[in-house]
Amino acid sequence: MKKISLTGIKPTGDLHIGNYFGAIKPALELANEYDARYFIADYHGLNTMKDPKELSSTIRHVAAGWLASGLDPEKVIFYRQSSIPEVFELTIMLMAFTSKGLMNRAHAYKDAAGKNREKGDDTDSGINMGLFTYPVLMAADIIIFDSDIVPVGKDQEQHVEMAQDIAQSVNANYGTQVLKVPQAQIQENVAVVPGLDGRKMSKSYGNVIPLFAPEKTLRKTIMRITTNSQTVDEPKDPDTSQIYQLYKLFADCGEQSALAARYRAGGMGWGEAKEELFRVINRELSPVRERYDAIMADIPSLDKILQQGAQKARPIAAATVKRFRKAAGID
Numbered sequence: 557m558k559k560i561s562l563t564g565i566k567p568t569g570d571l572h573i574g575n576y577f578g579a580i581k582p583a584l585e586l587a588n589e590y591d592a593r594y595f596i597a598d599y600h601g602l603n604t605m606k607d608p609k610e611l612s613s614t615i616r617h618v619a620a621g622w623l624a625s626g627l628d629p630e631k632v633i634f635y636r637q638s639s640i641p642e643v644f645e646l647t648i649m650l651m652a653f654t655s656k657g658l659m660n661r662a663h664a665y666k667d668a669a670g671k672n673r674e675k676g677d678d679t680d681s682g683i684n685m686g687l688f689t690y691p692v693l694m695a696a697d698i699i700i701f702d703s704d705i706v707p708v709g710k711d712q713e714q715h716v717e718m719a720q721d722i723a724q725s726v727n728a729n730y731g732t733q734v735l736k737v738p739q740a741q742i743q744e745n746v747a748v749v750p751g752l753d754g755r756k757m758s759k760s761y762g763n764v765i766p767l768f769a770p771e772k773t774l775r776k777t778i779m780r781i782t783t784n785s786q787t788v789d790e791p792k793d794p795d796t797s798q799i800y801q802l803y804k805l806f807a808d809c810g811e812q813s814a815l816a817a818r819y820r821a822g823g824m825g826w827g828e829a830k831e832e833l834f835r836v837i838n839r840e841l842s843p844v845r846e847r848y849d850a851i852m853a854d855i856p857s858l859d860k861i862l863q864q865g866a867q868k869a870r871p872i873a874a875a876t877v878k879r880f881r882k883a884a885g886i887d
């Protein structure tokens with residue numbers, strides 16, 4: 557039997573090429589090797605997104621984004637967290653095995669509390685219980701599908717370790733392996749994608765290249781990449797140029813060495829380098845954008861795909877809850 561890989565996708569607006577190379581592509585590759593279960597973590601989204609229109613459209617945006625990028629719903633169980641009520645039942649059960657101190661140590665909570673203290677505000681100002689107990693819900697997401705590995709970025713490693721701790725406390729209490737203990741798979745060797753200003757591409761820095769922008773916007777965004785003041789004639793170093801770092805992600809080996817040679821020879825200005833970059837990005841993203849637009853033009857079909865995923869997922873989730881309830885004496 558194949559091992560199970562599971563990951564949650566937080567609904568965030570404006571998927572960008574940092575997400576594409578850092579999360580989407582590596583997870584889709586793992587789906588060839590593992591029995592993959594990927595879901596939209598929409599109740600996690602509720603902790604921060606209180607505008608119903610925004611949450612609803614963001615959920616569809618990320619779901620369509622993953623499908624357009626090549627997620628095959630026949631191969632991957634792809635669903636919305638909110639369609640699996642058993643996840644929330646398991647969350648409550650796991651709460652009984654989670655010490656409050658463990659939650660106090662979670663980075664997301666600690667950061668928010670630390671910022672409050674710095675500002676002289678009350679420690680818990682603006683922090684809801686959803687944020688505070690986030691790691692328990694995430695543990696339930698993971699544990700309910702008997703996950704072996706959880707591909708996540710480094711920032712989520714602590715959450716997966718908490719899921720391990722919680723599952724182990726349950727197993728230790730009942731003296732048998734009621735719940736499978738998951739392992740984080742930290743995506744170390746994925747490319748760090750530089751943003752427009754050369755820092756890591758991130759929504760919070762406002763330096764992203766969106767995945768599904770229309771061609772014109774894509775081109776304009778690429779033209780905004782910051783460069784130094786070297787003249788056209790000057791030879792340039794490809795390795796310190798974020799234009800070239802981005803180019804490498806989209807170009808084949810021959811194209812990469814050809815452009816590097818043009819950089820080093822001099823005579824090519826930044827504008828021209830950006831045109832080359834636009835050409836290769838647009839080549840890869842045009843079909844993805846077309847699929848995305850087609851999916852977003854037919855939301856009922858998108859919702860049906862997610863519903864069908866949920867239908868496959870629910871019996872697995874129900875079996876875990878049943879096993880746990882039996883072990884717990886709530887049978």
Ligand code: TRP
Pocket residue numbers: 562563564565566597600693694697698706707708712715
């Ligand atoms: N917390 C993750 C993030 O912020 C999203 C997430 C929710 C998740 N549940 C999960 C990831 C379960 C992996 C497994 O990106």
